[in-house]
Amino acid sequence: MSLSLDQVSFAYPDGPVVLEKASITFEAGSFTIVQGLSGAGKSTLLRLLCRLEEAQSGRILFNGQPIETMAPADLRRSVxxxxxxxxxxxxxxxxNLLLPFSFKANVGLNRPSDEVLTSHLESFLLSGVTLESEATRLSVGQAQRICLVRSLLLDPEIVLLDEPTASLDAESAGVVLEKAAELGRGGMTVIMISHSQTMPEGVTHVVTIKDRSLERA
Amino acid sequence: MTPSIIEITPLQLMLCFGFVLLAGITSMVNRLGLERDLLVGTIRTFAQLFLVGYVLKFVFEINVSWLVLLMFVVMVAAAVHIIRGRVKERSVSFLLPTFISMLVTYTLISALVTGVIVGAKPWWTPQYFIPLAGMIVGNSMTAISISLDRLFSDLKARRSEVEMMLALGADYREASQDVLRGAIKAAMIPSINSLMAVGLVSLPGMMTGQILSGVDPLVAIRYQVVVMLMLVASTSMGAFLVTGLVRRRCFSPAQRLVIR
Incomplete structure (x- = not known):
């Protein structure tokens, strides 16, 4: 599944212009790293793609379809x-893992069993964490991995990762990056913000936000 | 017990300026600079209360329903104006939903109290309707500003939690359910607390007033019980409706949190 920006402009109310007529396509199955100075608009870009922000002009297309023609919950389940x-x-x-399945828009989806949940925890090297563990007592690294599992349980086609390793210890960061690469290899479209100089494995594109527009490296 | 009230003569009223003078001396001795405010406040107290006194006398004498209801609408509008001053949020317009839900809820509750519980005939009899409705509007005004303030500040403080749920497919109701609950609860707690404290910590104003005007305390407490219970209902119903309507305005149709 692809996502494209077509001449998108965005500014925060009473704030600076973040994007001006920016265009780009994130192809199906690509693994893109988004770079840029802090405040350049990297997070805003991801928020626009899942409609947590609304562009003032231009179009954002999910597989060629303008995202505003989709029900927000449908878009967010795919992205x-x-x-x-x-x-x-x-x-x-x-x-926490089952939270999305309690929302009206997701009631038709299959609720994963405890076995499925546990196997996810194991594949994210969270074997010390049980389904009964209190979520707010986990370390930031463990919590971030739980958040990633929670999103993946909805079986999305595109994953937007907002600097997922920024506040993680080396081990957790390694697991998250390895998982991102694995998702990319599995055909999922991955768009990830990163400040790190070292590129995770499997990256196909690097995009830089500069002067309110998007440049491919 | 026959009503026997000692009337305060204009001369006796003038003596009360002595109280203001005492406050003024305190301000001057400690250089608080509050003399001007005291003067303006005293003049406003006199002017506003005399004005209301004459308006009430007029409304009581004319005794027509539309005038009583007009006065009620003006009270609600004034309350909304005061709420606007207390709630600092400006990016979400909350005045119209606040006005409409206060008007609907408080008309219903006031009419229920005067018409059914007190049994005034007709239900809008100004002597009953205006003071009771006034107490409802006045108390609920505080409750509603607390709940709106709480709603806005929690939506901002818990933005990442609300957006996490939206991103996982929640609609605005699901994503802000907990925030809304907190806002309504915050509005209800003061009136529940006063149910606990009434009579022990303070004698409520209305009861005091009735006792001063010679009403049997056992009659006065019945009125006070009605008032306490109707305030619990009006603060909770008011906060429930207002926060429910205003919460909707904090989100766009695309289930996006618009308040910043």
Whole structure:
């Protein structure tokens, strides 16, 4: 599944212009790293792609379809957005992982069983964490991995990762980057913000936000 | 017990300026610079209360329904104006939904109290309707500003949590359910607390007023019980409706949090 920006302009109310007539296509199955100075608009770009921000002009297309013609929940199920700082509710890991399945828009989806959840935890090297663990007691690195699992349970086609390793220890960062690469290899479209100079494995494109526009390196 | 009230003569009223003088001396001795405010406040107290006194006398004498209801609408509008001053948020317009839900809820509750519980005939009899509705509007005004303030500040403070849920497919109701609950609860707590404290910590104003005008305390407390319970209902209903309507305006139709 592809995502494109077509002449998109965006400014925050009473704030600076972030993007001006920016155009780019993130092809299906590509793994793109987004770079740029802080405040350049990297997070804003990801938020525009899942409609947590609304462009003032231009179009954003999901597989050629303007995203405003899709129900927000449908778009967000296909385009998963993982925040920079992991946000979990004060309850068990299980309840946090199953949270999306409690929303009306997702009731038709298959609720994963405990076995499926546990196998996800293991594949993210979270074997010390149980489904009963209190989510708010986890380390930032563990919490970020739980957030990633939670998004992937909805079976998205595109994943937006907002600097997922920014506040993680080396081990957690390694797991997250390895997972991102694995998703890319599996045919998922991955768009990830990164400040790091070392490129994760499998990156196909690098995009830089500069002077309110997007440049491919 | 026959009503026997000692009337305050204009001369006795003038003696009360002595109280203001005491406050003024305190301000001058400590250089608080509050003399001007005291003077303006005293003049406003006199002017506003006399004005209201004459308006009430007029409304009581004319005794027509539309005038009573007009006065009620003006009270609600004034309350909304005060709420606007207390709630600092400007990016979401909350005046119209606040006005409409206050008007609807408080008309219903006031009419229920005067018409059904007190049994005034007709239900809008100004002597009952205006003071009771006034208490409802006045108390709920505080409750509603607390709940709106809480709603806006929590939506901002818990932005990442709300957006996390939106990103996972929640609609605005689901994403802000917890925030809304907190806002309504914050509005209800003061009136529940006053249910606990009434009579022990303070004698409520209305009851005091009735006792001063010679009403049997046992009659006065019945009125006070009605008032306390109707305030619990009006603050919770008001906060529930207002926050529900205003919350909607904090999100766009695309289920995006617009308040910043």
């Amino acid at each position: 998963a957005y993982v925040q920079q700082m992991p946000t979990l509710l004060s309850s068990s890991v299980r309840e």
